[in-house]
Amino acid sequence: MNARVQVVETDKYARCVKASKAVRWDIEADVIRGRQFEIMRKFLPDGLTLLDRNTSLTEAEKRLASQVQGRTYANIFGLVERFITAKLLEMGRAHWLGDQDALEALVRFSDEELKHQSLFRRIDSMMGEVLPAGYRFDPDPNQVANAVLGKSTWAVLVLTLHIELFVQNHYRQSIAPDGNLSALFKDVFLFHWKDECQHVVLDELELRRHDASLTHDERDRGVDDFIALVGAIDGMLQAQARADVSYFAINCGRLIADQEADGLVDHFLAAYRWQYIVSGAVHPRFQAMLRELITSDQFARIDAALAPLNRSMG
Numbered sequence: 167m168n169a170r171v172q173v174v175e176t177d178k179y180a181r182c183v184k185a186s187k188a189v190r191w192d193i194e195a196d197v198i199r200g201r202q203f204e205i206m207r208k209f210l211p212d213g214l215t216l217l218d219r220n221t222s223l224t225e226a227e228k229r230l231a232s233q234v235q236g237r238t239y240a241n242i243f244g245l246v247e248r249f250i251t252a253k254l255l256e257m258g259r260a261h262w263l264g265d266q267d268a269l270e271a272l273v274r275f276s277d278e279e280l281k282h283q284s285l286f287r288r289i290d291s292m293m294g295e296v297l298p299a300g301y302r303f304d305p306d307p308n309q310v311a312n313a314v315l316g317k318s319t320w321a322v323l324v325l326t327l328h329i330e331l332f333v334q335n336h337y338r339q340s341i342a343p344d345g346n347l348s349a350l351f352k353d354v355f356l357f358h359w360k361d362e363c364q365h366v367v368l369d370e371l372e373l374r375r376h377d378a379s380l381t382h383d384e385r386d387r388g389v390d391d392f393i394a395l396v397g398a399i400d401g402m403l404q405a406q407a408r409a410d411v412s413y414f415a416i417n418c419g420r421l422i423a424d425q426e427a428d429g430l431v432d433h434f435l436a437a438y439r440w441q442y443i444v445s446g447a448v449h450p451r452f453q454a455m456l457r458e459l460i461t462s463d464q465f466a467r468i469d470a471a472l473a474p475l476n477r478s479m480g
Contacts, residue, residue, distance in 0.1 A: 175371055179268040182364040186274040189360040193285050197350075197357050198292075204348040205296045209236025211347060213340030216437045222426060227418050234301070234410050235437060236351060237293045241303045242442060243358070244286030246329055249311035251279040253322050257372045268371075275368050278361045283307075289354055298417040302409045305402055317395055319376055320388030325395050327369040327455060332446035333362045370455065377459050389464045393471040396443060400475060403442060407434040436479045444479065447472050 191197065203209070210232045212218040217228045258272035294301065314322060337359040341352055377385065411430045415422040422430070446452055447468075456465055 175375075176265055176267055178367055178371060179265060179271045182271040182367055183267055183274060185364045186271070186278065186361070191357050191360070193281065193288060197285065197353055198288070201350045203233075203289075203293055203296050203350050205233075207348040207351075208232035208344075208346055209293075209348055209351045210239055211340045211344040213344075214239070214336060214437065214441050216433065216440060220433055222429070227414075230418055231414055231434075233293070233297060234414050235434070237290065237297065237301060238303065238406055238410055238438075239441065240286045240289055240293070240354070243333075244283050244290070245305055245307045245310055247279045247283050247286075248307040249314040249322065250326050250329070251276050251283070252311060252315060253319070253326065254279070254368070254372070256319075257323075257376070260375075271364075271368055272372075275365055278365070282358060282361070285354065285358070289350075298413075300416060301413050303406070304409065305406075310402075313398065314395060317391040318384070318388045320373075320380060320385060321391030321395055323369065323373040323376060324388070324392050324456075327366065327373055328446040328449075328452055329442075330362050330366045330369055331449045331452050332442075334359060334366065335445060335449060336441070366451075373455070373459075385460065386464065389460060389467060393468060396471060396475075399442060400439065403438040404435055407431050407438055410434055439475050440479060443475055444472070 206229075208229050212232075215228075215232050215235050217223070217231055220228065223231065254272055255276045258269055258276070261269040261272065290303075314325070337355050341347065341355050344352075380388070408431055411427055411434055414430070415427055456468065460468075
């Protein structure tokens with residue numbers, strides 16, 4: 167790496183540290199502030215739940231469905247941040263005796279992700295206080311993290327960038343503009359978004375730094391690992407869609423026939439694929455990063471793996 171590039175990257179790390187200090191927040195004092203979730207309001211907006219496409223549910227049923235999806239949305243983030251924290255702590259080792267701005271930026275990144283995990287555990291408990299009993303979220307964060315961290319660092323860093331890019335778009339394009347959501351739910355993801363804005367910069371810096379050390383074959387294995395991780399995430403989403411529809415059907419106040427339930431599972435799965443896979447994969451910044459790092463053939467392999475998920479959304 168030439169000296170000019172090194173100076174530019176050091177400055178980016180330093181700016182991330184400055185931004186982290188400026189937006190520092192506390193779960194209880196700044197986010198929750200003694201409030202509860204407003205059960206008469208939606209949690210997730212239609213732009214993420216895709217419930218505006220559903221004509222079989224009443225408005226009250228759509229509100230409950232948005233709350234179920236909103237609880238899963240928070241739990242998914244609590245889960246993925248377990249492996250993100252571990253990987254970025256690992257990446258920080260390279261800076262121990264080098265760029266101290268980079269080291270501080272990654273330490274702050276890890277501290278913020280730990281805080282996010284605590285936040286999502288807290289709000290899951292709070293949602294449980296206002297929603298009916300019986301909700302299930304079965305994936306174990308440590309088991310998932312172990313499985314993800316067993317893949318190549320390149321794949322984990324690409325997945326992390328993918329996740330943190332869609333977090334930003336979800337908040338800016340769907341959550342922030344919707345005035346019909348629970349105010350507390352909106353604030354949870356406002357403060358989450360504030361941290362993720364600088365996390366994306368760090369993701370890109372660390373991915374480029376790591377990628378520069380790889381051979382073509384190592385990067386090619388990373389592409390395969392990333393595709394495998396997306397497939398594993400989709401399997402988890404399929405199971406959660408079934409669990410969430412079962413919970414919804416028990417609590418919506420009427421009998422849901424088997425055919426309608428099957429349709430709701432398809433709808434929830436389409437929403438989850440949009441939320442956690444497709445919205446990140448089509449993000450222009452993510453696509454630009456992939457095209458910068460990998461060959462056209464490798465890009466085509468990723469695109470082909472994602473194509474069935476895109477088509478399944480209708």
